[in-house]
Amino acid sequence: MNLSPEQIQRYARHIMLKEIGGPGQQKLLGAKVAMIGAGGLGGPAALYLAAAGVGSIRLIDDDDVSLSNLQRQILFSSEEVGLSKVQCGEKRLTSLNPDCKVSAVNHRFAPENAAECIGDADFILDGSDSFQTRFDVNQFCHENNRTLISGAVGRWTGQVSVFKSGRPKNEDAQDKLPCYRCLTPQLPETEVSCAEIGVIGPLTGIIGARMAMETVKEITNAGQSMAGRLWIYDALSGDSRNIKLPVDPACPCCSSN
Amino acid sequence: MQLILNGSPKETEEGVTLGQFLKELGLPEKGLAVERNLEIVPKSVYDSTQLEAGDRLEVIQFVGGG
8 A cells, every 4th residue: 555645744744854764654543552541541542653653553442531631631631521531532533644543442442352352463561540450461472472562651751662572572583572470470468550649740741651652663574673671661760771671580470481 | 697688688598599588578469570680580490499599689570551
């Protein structure tokens, strides 16, 4: 499929990048992405992916917009309080870029409805607000060989990684890449949702945009994948760093033992 | 021997494992990850990971919000 004259204009700043170019833009237009959680992280991630020309985005969330969301959830406006997040998101993203086909999935992701929620999406962004959901998403991605782009926030700290569990680190390596449970084997004693511990607004934009960035890289094979690495950002100090993330040989999800 | 824990020097005995060191600190087992010299140490190998002088350790609290 060739790019139309409008598309060449719309994506001109991508097309001039040697790592993207016309072929990369076509990969983006053909990509299928699912977003678990359309909140603080899913919102900015979805806005950037839709703007970038990702062809299909499934927004998965069963929440309605509430007033306490608007301090950080830039996908929504004040008039939308009380309305379904995924329906508002669908409207906003479609008007941002008609190339992007948005599916509003008004469900809470759970193991029972995982296949229905995810559909044929190849790239799964997890910006959910619960460790149990994160474990379930990781399990689904591990079993179904999907690439998981994971972002999380709490208070002033955020983390981003990409998980391609079970796949080799590189072409001739015996070493496998880790999954989310290699980092977080057990459920923490307390849930640490934003509603319980608070979160600084712009942090969700930084982490959500970083999730979109890594998704674009995975789709187009630009640069170095974050698989096997974890990025940690501390907003108070302004410090960030990449840490190597090895496989846990006793991982409850991806270990073969 | 001296380690660097969350950016500050910390004295501990020679030959201590990461598992023993964390017990000394009295940290909870769940909800934390430990980074040693810019690499996460999987929880299952804490007791077989022998610390060395000069190791830089960071205790990372998981965040799970969205």
